[in-house]
Amino acid sequence: MLDIKFLRTNADEVKNGLRKRRSKLDLEQFLVIDQKRRDLLLETEDLKARRNQSSGEISRMKKTGENADSLLAELATMSTRIKALDEELKNIDQQTSDWIMSIPNVPHPSVPDGVDETDNLEVRTWGVKPEMTFSPKEHWELGTALGGLDFETAAKITGSRFVILKGWAAKMERALISFMLDVQTMENGYDEVMPPVIVNRESLMGTGQLPKFEEDLFHLENTNYYLIPTAEVPVTNIYRDTTLTEVQLPIAHCAYTACFRSEAGSYGKDTKGMIRQHQFDKVELVRFVHPDSSYDELEKLLGHAESILRKLGLPYRVVTLCAGDLGFSSAKTYDIEVWLPGQGKYREISSCSNFEDFQARRAAIRFKPAAGKKSQLVHTLNGSGLAVGRTMVAILENYQQEDGSVVVPEVLRPYMNGLDRIELKKG
C-alpha cells in the first residue's frame, strides 16, 4: 500500500510507475474519490465537534437543574444527520481503501522497462553448465525411474500437482532443508523460526496477497484461515503492528515451511514433474531493515540465496525483473534462475525482493529512530533461500550420469548418511 499523501502529492510519479508496470489503473478516478472523502470528512467532523460541545452543555445544565429540552431536541436531529454522514463516509472510506489496496508498488528507477519475462535483464551468470555426452533427461523421468518420485500415487490420494517423495528423495528433501537452514543460520546470520502454515486474512492483507489475489490461495472453508503461499506471510507478520527500535535493525529471519498455491490460471504450465506443485517446501529469508540501506540489503539477501547454489555447484543466472513482470508488492526483484539441462533452460529457483515500505505500511511495522524522532516505517525484503523441490530438480538434472544414476553433491552427503550416488537397486 502506498502512502495516501504520497499519492496526492506525487500523483505523476505514481502514474508513471503504473504505466511502467502496464497497469490499467486510472489514478485520476482515485483522486476524485479522495477529494470527495475529505470534503465529507470535514463536514462530519465539524458537526461532531458541535455535538460534543453541546453535549457538554447539557451535562452542565443538568447539574445546575436547568431545562435542557430544546437543546436536547436540537441535538437529536443533529445526531440523525451525523449518523447519515457517517454511513456515507464509511462507504467512501471503503472505496478509498479498496483503491489504495489495489495500487501496486512503484518500481524502483533501476527496474528495467518491459512487458514480460522476456524483457528481464540478465545481471550475471555463475558456474559452468555440465557437459554431457548423452542426451540429458528431465528430472521427473530420472526421479521416477530411480524410484524416488511418485506422481501417480499422489494423484490418487490427492490430485494433480502433488508428489510423493520416497526413499532417497524424501531423505534428500529433508537434507536440503537442513543444509539450507544451517547455511543461513550459521554463515549468513539469520534467526530461524518455524511459523504456522495457516494464517488469517489480516496477515495476507499485510503482505499484499489479499485482497487482490484471493484465487491463488487455498482458503479453509467457513473459516478466516488460509494456507500460506510462502513463509513470507507468517514471518513478515510476526512484526505486524509493532514498533521496533532502531538498534534492533536489521532483523533477519529464515524459515522452512511447506507452501500451498492453488495455481489457478496456470493450467497446462509445467504439468509434468515437480516444478509447479500445489504443495512444496521452501526455505525463506526475510529481512526488516532501515529504509536508508534497503537496496544494499537487497544485494546482501541475493548473495545469501546464491550461496546455496554455489555450495551445491549448480549453475545459475541472476536476472532483474522488468517492470511488467514485477510482483504486486515489490519495488525491485531479482530472480535467480538455475540451469536445468533436461529442459535446456534456466528456471526460477528464488525470487529476492525489496518491498520498501509497501508491506510495512499495510502491516504497520515501524521503528523508533535512535534520535528519539517520530517512528517511521521499516523496509521489508524477502527471498527464497531456496525453493527445495526445485533444488532437487536441479540436482537431478545437473548431476545425472549417462547410466541414469545421479551423483549427490558433496555438501549434501553429510546430511544423507554419506550417500554419494543415487542408483537403481539391482534385483
Place this chain on the structure above:
RNA sequence: GGAGAGGUGGCCGAGCUAGGCCGAAGGCGCUCGCCUGCUAAGCGAGUAUAGGGGCUUAAACCUCUAUCGAGGGUUCAAAUCCCUCCCUCUCCGCCA
C-alpha cells in the same frame, strides 16, 4: 468440548450496577530542565496513535475528529448499558 475469570496509554493499574469536561486517576519507566563535588535522592515540566483542517519552503506548532480487544446497537452523550465475534488465563474432559 464443559465451567469460570479477564482484555484500559511503553508497563502496572483505577474507573466500569447509579452513562456526562475520561484520551482516561495513581504508580513505574522514559525525556527535558533545575538542584546537588560525583552517584543516589529531590524539585518542576513533558511523555499514545491515526486522520482532517489551519499555518509553513518544510518541520515545529495550533485546532478538530476518531481510538479504552474487534464490530454492531441503545442514547443528546458509552471505557462505562445491550448483542455478536476474537484473544488470553484457570479448572475439568479429550488428545499427538
